[in-house]
Amino acid sequence: MNKAQFVELVQASGNYKTKVEAEAAIKAFTEAVTSALVKKESVSLVGFGSFEAALQKGKSGKVPGTDKTYTTQDKMVPKFKAGKGLKDRVAAGK
Secondary structure (H helix, E strand, O other): OOHHHHHHHHHHHOOOOOHHHHHHHHHHHHHHHHHHHHOOOOEEEOOOEEEEEEEEOOOEEEOOOOOOEEEOOOEEEEEEEEOHHHHHHHHHOO
16 A cells, blocks of 8 residues: 555545545654654554664674674664554454
8 A cells, every 4th residue: 555545545545535634644643653753752552563763783784795894883773562452453354
């Protein structure tokens, strides 16, 4: 599903009158989650899941075919953990 299809789905299921209203709701949600994660706060939606910012450790590796090695820095990455309600609905196919 692409963004346009998702906007149509939100419009229909959220009873928004226009696609612009539905897109504004999606944008508000993503901006709110993003700003919370930037502040290293978690966002928990009971029955759906939780978003959190987690530290990903740096890695060392070797470039295949050469003797060059590299290391990456530690960085914060977004993580999502699905809640029980979401897992159950997906498993049931409903």
